[in-house]
Each structure stands twice: as structure tokens, then as C-alpha cells.
Amino acid sequence: MAYKPKAPPVMSTPNVIPMADIMLVLLIIFMVVTPMLQKGVSVDMAKVENPEDMRDADKDDAILIAVTRDGRYFLGTTQISLDDITNKVKDLLANRLDKTVFVKSDARAKYGEVVKAVDEVRSAGVDNLGLLTDKLDTGRKAPAPPPTGQ
Numbered sequence: 512m513a514y515k516p517k518a519p520p521v522m523s524t525p526n527v528i529p530m531a532d533i534m535l536v537l538l539i540i541f542m543v544v545t546p547m548l549q550k551g552v553s554v555d556m557a558k559v560e561n562p563e564d565m566r567d568a569d570k571d572d573a574i575l576i577a578v579t580r581d582g583r584y585f586l587g588t589t590q591i592s593l594d595d596i597t598n599k600v601k602d603l604l605a606n607r608l609d610k611t612v613f614v615k616s617d618a619r620a621k622y623g624e625v626v627k628a629v630d631e632v633r634s635a636g637v638d639n640l641g642l643l644t645d646k647l648d649t650g651r652k653a654p655a656p657p658p659t660g661q
Contacts, residue, residue: 552577552579552585552588554577554578554579554580554615554616554617554620555580555617555618555619556615556616556617556618556643556644556645557616557618557644557645558618558644558645558646558647558648559644559645559646559647560646560647562644562645562646565613565641565643567609567611567613567641568613568641568643573611573613574586574587574600574603574604574611574612574613575587575612575613575614575615575643576596576600576612576613576614576615576628576632577614577615577616578614578615578616578617578620578624578625578628579616579617579620580617580618580619580620582620582621582624584596584628586599586600593627593628593631596628596631596632596635597631597632597634597635598635600612600631600632600635600637601635601636604635604636604637609639610636610637610638610639611637611638611639611640611641612632612635612637612639612640612641613640613641613642613643614628614629614632614640614641614642614643615642615643616628616642629642
């Protein structure tokens with residue numbers, strides 16, 4: 512009589528170790544790639560209740576001017592002086608039909624610095640100017656007032 516191997520007993524629990532390995536690798540990949548997805552310089556934009564959705568700002572060829580809280584100006588990721596904004600924006604808009612420029616500023620940037628940047632962009636012949644903001648998180652409640660000592 513020939514030897515017939517028997518099948519191993521059926522496991523009643525799934526083996527989750529390979530799944531955990533894959534999830535950890537994906538987590539690491541997303542942690543590395545996510546900061547690279549942001550366009551331009553990172554600033555803490557002002558928060559508003561009803562922001563208007565500007566999907567064109569996420570495009571690869573969108574022109575972004577950033578104003579940091581310490582008054583520096585950036586075109587994309589390149590630092591630029593206030594005097595050079597008009598010429599650089601004119602050069603970028605030369606062969607484009609859509610003459611839209613987006614300005615994002617830090618919430619704590621001086622208002623005058625942002626106005627200067629907007630004036631320089633407007634003098635470059637920009638048709639549409641978008642001011643980028645973040646949506647205010649309305650899910651959080653205001654902290655309760657402190658109790659009075661009566």
C-alpha cells in the first residue's frame with residue numbers, strides 16, 4: 512500500500528502577520544511621500560468659515576505666491592524679492608490663456624506685506640487673483656467660561 516500524505520488541519524484563525532507587514536510598509540511610504548505633495552512653501556493660512564473652493568490652485572502649473580509671517584516672499588519654493596514679483600509673474604503668464612495667480616499668506620503675516628504682494632501681482636496684468644485660505648474647524652466647541660466665585 513502506498514503512503515498517502517494527509518492534509519494539515521484547517522486553521523480557524525487568519526494569519527494577520529503578513530497583512531500587518533504590508534500595512535506598516537504602506538504607512539512608511541505615505542509618511543515619506545505626503546510632505547512632497549505640498550506645493551510651494553508651507554504657511555499656516557488664515558482660517559475662514561465659508562472658503563471658496565479653488566481647485567485650480569492644486570494644478571501642477573499653478574502660479575503660487577507665498578507670504579510668510581516674517582515678511583518673505585516665495586514664488587513656488589524659490590524665495591523672491593518684492594521688486595521681482597511683477598517681472599517673474601509676467602514671464603510665467605506670457606504664453607498662458609488662464610492668467611490666474613494664487614496668493615497664500617501666513618495668518619500671522621502683516622496685512623501690509625500681503626497687500627504689497629497683491630499689488631505687485633496685479634501690476635503684472637493678472638486677470639484673476641485667488642487668496643488661499645483654510646476652512647475653519649467648526650466641529651470644536653468653544654471652551655466653557657470659568658466658573659464665577661459666588
